[in-house]
Amino acid sequence: MASSMLSRQLAFSLQKSLWLSAPGCRYVSKTATKTQMEFDYDGPSMKTSVPGPRSQELTKQLGEMQNVGAINFFCNYEESRGNYLVDVDGNRMLDLYTQISSVPIGYNHPALLKLMSNPHNLSTFVNRPALGILPPENFPDKISESLLSVAPSGMSRVQTMACGSCSNENAFKSMFIWYRNKERGHNTPSDKDLSSCMINQAPGCPNLSILSFMGSFHGRTMGCLATTHSKAIHKLDIPSFDWPIARFPRLQYPLEEFTRENLQEESRCLEEVEDLIVKWRQKGKPVAGIVVEPIQAEGGDNHASVDFFRSLRNITRKHGCAFHVDEVQTGGGTTGKFWAHEHWGMDDPADVVSFSKKLLTGGYFQKDELQADKPYRIFNTWMGDPSKNLFLAEVLNVIRRENLLEEVTRSGKALLNGLYELQTQHPDILSRARGQGTFCAVDICDDATRNRILLKTRDKGVILGACGDRSVRFRPSLVFKEYHVHIFLNIFNDVLAQLK
Numbered sequence: 001m002a003s004s005m006l007s008r009q010l011a012f013s014l015q016k017s018l019w020l021s022a023p024g025c026r027y028v029s030k031t032a033t034k035t036q037m038e039f040d041y042d043g044p045s046m047k048t049s050v051p052g053p054r055s056q057e058l059t060k061q062l063g064e065m066q067n068v069g070a071i072n073f074f075c076n077y078e079e080s081r082g083n084y085l086v087d088v089d090g091n092r093m094l095d096l097y098t099q100i101s102s103v104p105i106g107y108n109h110p111a112l113l114k115l116m117s118n119p120h121n122l123s124t125f126v127n128r129p130a131l132g133i134l135p136p137e138n139f140p141d142k143i144s145e146s147l148l149s150v151a152p153s154g155m156s157r158v159q160t161m162a163c164g165s166c167s168n169e170n171a172f173k174s175m176f177i178w179y180r181n182k183e184r185g186h187n188t189p190s191d192k193d194l195s196s197c198m199i200n201q202a203p204g205c206p207n208l209s210i211l212s213f214m215g216s217f218h219g220r221t222m223g224c225l226a227t228t229h230s231k232a233i234h235k236l237d238i239p240s241f242d243w244p245i246a247r248f249p250r251l252q253y254p255l256e257e258f259t260r261e262n263l264q265e266e267s268r269c270l271e272e273v274e275d276l277i278v279k280w281r282q283k284g285k286p287v288a289g290i291v292v293e294p295i296q297a298e299g300g301d302n303h304a305s306v307d308f309f310r311s312l313r314n315i316t317r318k319h320g321c322a323f324h325v326d327e328v329q330t331g332g333g334t335t336g337k338f339w340a341h342e343h344w345g346m347d348d349p350a351d352v353v354s355f356s357k358k359l360l361t362g363g364y365f366q367k368d369e370l371q372a373d374k375p376y377r378i379f380n381t382w383m384g385d386p387s388k389n390l391f392l393a394e395v396l397n398v399i400r401r402e403n404l405l406e407e408v409t410r411s412g413k414a415l416l417n418g419l420y421e422l423q424t425q426h427p428d429i430l431s432r433a434r435g436q437g438t439f440c441a442v443d444i445c446d447d448a449t450r451n452r453i454l455l456k457t458r459d460k461g462v463i464l465g466a467c468g469d470r471s472v473r474f475r476p477s478l479v480f481k482e483y484h485v486h487i488f489l490n491i492f493n494d495v496l497a498q499l500k
Helices: 002-020 053-063 110-117 119-126 139-145 164-184 191-197 259-282 306-319 340-344 386-401 404-425 447-459 482-499
Strands: 084-086 092-095 157-161 209-213 287-292 322-326 352-355 362-366 430-436 439-444 465-467 471-474
Touching (some): 110 119, 110 386, 119 386, 139 386, 157 164, 164 322, 164 352, 164 362, 259 306, 287 306, 306 322, 306 340, 404 430, 404 439, 404 482, 439 447, 447 471, 447 482
Parallel strands (some): 287 322, 322 352
Antiparallel strands (some): 352 362, 439 471, 465 471
């Protein structure tokens, strides 16, 4: 066992040297002083182009049952490890997209496999209860060990759900219920409320609204789609609500060179938010809540300043709206703090914080006053999955034990600095490198070039994601190390050089 591990480490050292000495790459990155994780691979290994013949065969087979237009390739999850995703054709790729940012500590982490092998956990995996009516005995303890141990500031209540969309959908419902009870001055609906809601009429179905931002993505269910404004294909042909949409700041980069312009842009957006709140109140459709992402992800990795979010929070207080921070993609540590909104430095950052993806289960935290006032108001059959809370508790143990948030900060700095250097070398292709932690992105000169880069990079063994009109986004797991950054930068530099 010891000799096998030594051989593995020696092989890794040699492989890493080869990656870092690749032609044209030595100015991009240097060796990182990090050791290899025991469950990680040494580097990418490509046998075919992607998708390979086996993936193409399976795509054709599935295409007889489903729409397969979005499928990239089929995966061999049994062979995937750490930061590397293996496909069915045996290609091993460094994964900087991680299932749309939803893999917290890499593929097949030993700590999670150990949970699966524990016979005391079998019942949790085999039986999926209807949590709203028949939760298991240990559910309060598991919620405390997992979700409540990372609760946002000022929140001690959490509602589990299955996914990001249903988390936001039910968070919206909580805000509407809270707002109507506040209007009534009590939580007892009238007979007219009860009868009118059954035929989709006011006052039982009130004309309330949620304010959202252009470029946002909050999900694909009906209510969430009304607040999603990132791509037309998400919304096409689906009826929606008449809810207000404000502009989200479009900052100019480098930030230090456009301080005045960016301040003016954020001021215009905040002014528009207040104007829309007043306008929709006058239309008889008061804004019950505002929903915002700390970083607009799907819409193009759009950032705003700390002052912008603090001002937005103050606007919700001024106008009596709930403030919903959607951390479905930003939550879980990828920005260097467990919640992206922690960067704002506020004691009272939100009334509702939704989550999913890296937290393995969906749901939302809320203040006491937004707790549902009656049974079955916030309800569905499963309302989450206890096995995911079991996994999450262990993920949190790994994050703390291995100081992964500090690792994210180090790796993110290396990644962003590398992107800065590459955009200096390739100003005709790259621009606006930006990020927080490893939650990074860079713009490509046009959409067609971006798509070529994504495919060429994948064929060289690195998986990246797209967002917005022409951005490439980086969403590695929390076990993404500095030496992984250098492997990526060297491959990315090769791809960029070949475009010229």
